[in-house]
Amino acid sequence: MLLLTGGAALYGAWRVLWQPNVAESPYGAAYLYIRTGAGWPAVRDSLRRQDLLRDPGTFEWLATQRDYPAHVRPGRYRLEPGLGNAALLDMLLAGRQDTVAFTLDAFKYKPQLTRQISRQLEADSLDLRRLLQDNAYLRRRYQLDTTTILTLFLPGPYRAFWNTSARTFLDSAAATHRRFWTAQRRQRADSLQLTVPEVHVLASIVQRETAKKEDKPVIAGVYLNRLRRGMRLQADPTLLWAIGNFGVKRVLNRDKLVDSPYNTYRHKGLPPGPITSANRQSLDAVLRPAAHRYLFFCARADLSGFSDFAETYAEHRQNARRYQHALDSLGVKR
Numbered sequence: 001m002l003l004l005t006g007g008a009a010l011y012g013a014w015r016v017l018w019q020p021n022v023a024e025s026p027y028g029a030a031y032l033y034i035r036t037g038a039g040w041p042a043v044r045d046s047l048r049r050q051d052l053l054r055d056p057g058t059f060e061w062l063a064t065q066r067d068y069p070a071h072v073r074p075g076r077y078r079l080e081p082g083l084g085n086a087a088l089l090d091m092l093l094a095g096r097q098d099t100v101a102f103t104l105d106a107f108k109y110k111p112q113l114t115r116q117i118s119r120q121l122e123a124d125s126l127d128l129r130r131l132l133q134d135n136a137y138l139r140r141r142y143q144l145d146t147t148t149i150l151t152l153f154l155p156g157p158y159r160a161f162w163n164t165s166a167r168t169f170l171d172s173a174a175a176t177h178r179r180f181w182t183a184q185r186r187q188r189a190d191s192l193q194l195t196v197p198e199v200h201v202l203a204s205i206v207q208r209e210t211a212k213k214e215d216k217p218v219i220a221g222v223y224l225n226r227l228r229r230g231m232r233l234q235a236d237p238t239l240l241w242a243i244g245n246f247g248v249k250r251v252l253n254r255d256k257l258v259d260s261p262y263n264t265y266r267h268k269g270l271p272p273g274p275i276t277s278a279n280r281q282s283l284d285a286v287l288r289p290a291a292h293r294y295l296f297f298c299a300r301a302d303l304s305g306f307s308d309f310a311e312t313y314a315e316h317r318q319n320a321r322r323y324q325h326a327l328d329s330l331g332v333k334r
Contacts, residue, residue: 020082040069076162127166147273151200203278208237216285241275
C-alpha cells in the first residue's frame with residue numbers, strides 16, 4: 001500500500017509538473033500574447049480559447065500555487081510542443097519572451113510607418129503618431145523635427161520584443177541609425193558639405209529615381225553637381241511626393257505648378273524632408289558619388305530602367321525625346 005500510495009503521489013506530481021502539456025500543432029510552436037496591463041484572467045482565457053494546453057486545469061492549479069496571477073508579465077511567449085507546466089510557468093514568471101524579427105519596408109509617409117509597426121509590435125499606432133508629431137520631444141531626444149524625423153528609419157531587418165512601446169521603438173530605430181552612421185560615413189557627409197539628414201533626403205530622391213545599383217552613384221553625382229552650381233534639382237519624384245501619386249509614368253507640366261516646398265522645379269536646394277526612407281545602398285551612393293560633369297539624366301528609351309546622362313541641355317533634350325517617343329508608342333499618357 002505504501003508503494004502504491006507513493007507511486008500515485010509521484011505520478012500526480014509528474015503529471016502536474018513535468019508531463020508535456022503544451023498542445024502539439026501541425027504549424028509548429030504556438031505563441032501566447034500577453035498585452036501590457038493584462039492580468040491572470042486574460043492569460044487563462046487566452047490559453048483556453050486558443051487550445052494551447054492539453055489540460056488547462058493542471059496548469060491553472062499550479063499557477064495559483066506559485067502565485068503567478070500576481071506576477072503576470074507582458075510579452076510574446078513561444079510555447080514549444082511538449083512543454084510541461086513547471087517549465088512553462090518558469091518562463092512566464094521570468095518574462096523570458098520571444099523576440100519578433102521583422103523587416104521594415106521603405107515608406108513615403110508617416111501613416112505607412114505606423115501601420116507597419118502596429119502590425120508587428122504591441123506599440124500603439126496612435127502613440128507613435130503623437131510622438132512623430134511632437135516637435136519638442138523629437139528635438140530634445142533625437143535632434144530632429146517632425147519632418148526630418150523620417151530620416152531616422154533605415155529599411156531592413158529589425159528585432160524587438162513584441163510588447164515594445166512606441167517610445168522604445170523610436171529609441172531602437174535611433175540605435176540602428178547610429179550604428180550605420182560610423183565616423184567614416186559622417187566624415188564623407190562633411191566632405192560633401194551635407195548634414196546627415198540632408199544625405200538621407202538626397203538619397204531618398206536617388207532611390208526613387210532608379211533601382212539600378214550602377215546608376216545610383218551617377219545620379220547622386222548629377223544632383224550634387226546641380227547643388228554646387230545653385231541649379232534647381234528639378235527632380236520628378238519630389239513632385240510625385242507633393243501630389244501624393246507615385247504611380248504615374250509621366251510628369252506633366254501642370255504637376256510642376258504644385259505649391260509645395262517639395263516642388264524642386266520651383267524651389268532651389270533640397271526639399272525639407274525625405275520622399276521615402278532611404279536604404280543603405282542609396283545612402284552610400286550619395287556618400288560616394290561618381291565623379292563626372294553630368295548635369296542631366298533621363299530614363300533610357302529601351303525602358304530597361306537605366307538612365308542616359310548628359311552634360312548639356314541640348315544632349316539631354318535628345319535623350320528625353322527618345323524616351324517620350326517610347327512612352328508614346330506604348331500609349332502611356334500618365
